[in-house]
Amino acid sequence: MAMFQTLPGFRDFYPEDLARRNHIFRIWRQTASAFGFVEYDTPVLEPLDLYRAKSGDEIEAQLFSFLDKGKREVALRPEMTPSVCRLVGERAGSLKRPIKWFSIAEFYRYERMQKGRGRCFFQLNADIFGEAGPEAEIELIALQIQCIRAFGLTDKDFCVRLSDRTLWFHFLGSLGLDETRIRALLGAVDKHERNGDAAFKGYEEAFGPLDAGLKAGVLSFLSVRSFEALERALGGAGAEAAKARLDDWRKLLGGLEAMGLRDYVQVDLSVVRGLAYYTGFVFEAFDRKDELRALAGGGRYDDLVGKLGGSELPAVGFAIGDMTFALLLEERGLTPVISQAPDIYCVIGGAAERRAAFADIHGLRSMGYRVEYPMREVAFGKQFKAAADSGARIALIYGGDELAKGIVKMRDLGDRTEREFPAGGVTAAVREFFGSG
């Protein structure tokens, strides 16, 4: 009978795969914590309604959803944002602001399979609640950059594309469009890079042929690639609100510049993000060669906590996924090699020697050393080979002669030198060897 396979788009993690994943998570965790974020978690299974009409049509169509045995409509979480809004919304009154939270968790989306996209994937989510100004964006964009930079990637490898749904609303509003049409057009802008003019099809089906002037306006606004070009593009719109918004942009870009991160940021008005709840600045990290799907994405969503039943609370955040990121590390030769070798391999004679060794083995393990030994009695030659193959730094030798003399031998498996010490002095000798005092 053939072995069972994982479901399409799902992944098994063999130990070397999991070691690499854990390494990435460890660095993300350290980085988020260095930025003052604290970690939380939420259930994998949520009420389906949490995502209905909040995350947007695209995610809703990709939900793994079903009726549970109690006939509840439930869904595997496709993203963290609605869940974290519930947590924060419930305690909004008592949490100290700004609320800076992060999590590392697995998500599920029934997506078409492609490079760097699966049906289950991990994300680090980082969000700030309770800060309405661009100070929150500075913090989050800096964190997003650092989560990638911490692995040795530079501004030559990736950038964060920065855009603004607020300005898109101003701009399209100044062309006379109402909110429904603006939202439909932003949906088209989101797909324009991938689909070209076919992206406008949905809009035209709903509202009739796209006016040529309007289309030209949209195409020219989405081609804005610098702050100066943005100022020029809004010159005509001229409204005070748009001018005030440009001050937020100056604050944001100035903050990132002061952190030494300006070269990582690319103004790019073609980014609007597919998720429905974003209300302000939006940003996505991409590899510079533009060969991979987005590494990370986020933005401001000031209405979502309120929409989920909490009181109004400004919010901004992002998520970085593990799949595209691992691909990029691989392409740049930065995938870490992680040793899972033991520190110490014990070579053991017969039953009496095994008893003597076990006392030391357990003691060393409880001190945190990684210690291995053969489960069964085998010839010394085989044990020394196993010790060398294991990658351990030292072998401790518990033979009949050693036991009779009341000593243990320690062999440095690197330079093959050996020394002896009294049986009671094993831990001290090991400590000295590994140099931890």
Ligand code: HAM
């Ligand atoms: P998102 O853009 O849908 O945003 O996902 C963020 C990142 O998760 C993507 O850039 C990608 O790295 C990864 N990702 C998403 N879908 C998949 C997939 N099917 N396979 C592999 N990786 C994937 C959000 O999820 C927002 N909730 C982020 C956010 C947090 N906004 C505010 N706070």
